[in-house]
Amino acid sequence: MSLPNQLHLTPKSPKESMIEMREMVLPQHTNALNTIFGGVVMSWIDLAAAMSAQKHCNRHVVTAHIDEISFLSSIKVGEHVLIKASVNYVGRTSLIVGVRVESEDILAQTTKITTRAYLTFVALDLHGHPVQVPPLNPETHDEKRRFENAKKRVQATKELRAKIQMSNRS
Ligand SMILES: CC(C)(COP(=O)(O)OP(=O)(O)OC[C@H]1O[C@@H](n2cnc3c(N)ncnc32)[C@H](O)[C@@H]1OP(=O)(O)O)[C@@H](O)C(=O)NCCC(=O)NCCS
Incomplete structure (x- = not known):
């Protein structure tokens, strides 16, 4: 059942839609170097980010764009993988979700950041x-910084697209 429309537009903080997922790297997830295959990490990122976007707007969402995905270090078989996703920014119908992936070596009790990604989702009606999605209400210093950075990212992407369109016309 869907919510009445006004409930869909109540402002929410990023905390309310934060998602944390934990996976373990199994042999079927790895490449020839016994480290995780990038596509597996991407699918976990897309899933965690989509759930975070859904939680923010209580709607079905689709992935519209992957703004950035940076693999900073590899993850070995047997390590745990923590995927943290939260909504950084919303437009009218779109949402930008930031994802941070960390690996955890359970025996050595060490963690390291392995991947950062930013994805755009669009909320869909039935x-x-x-x-339209609810406004985002960033509260903490970090939430406000992510909001401002995502706003710049949206602006920069729009400008780049317009530039490419212009140069294709000339
Ligand atoms: C995403 C989709 C719904 C957008 O449809 P559309 O008719 O272009 O929608 P609109 O032009 O009204 O744009 C809606 C919003 O999406 C944003 N948007 C659309 N395409 C985008 C893109 N490629 N990158 C970033 N944002 C995008 C628009 O800026 C707009 O944002 P706003 O409302 O916050 O200002 C449509 O392209 C689609 O269904 N794509 C396939 C999605 C899918 O199947 N994903 C699964 C993984 S392959």
């Missing part, structure tokens, strides 16, 4: 049309 007919599959883009629909």
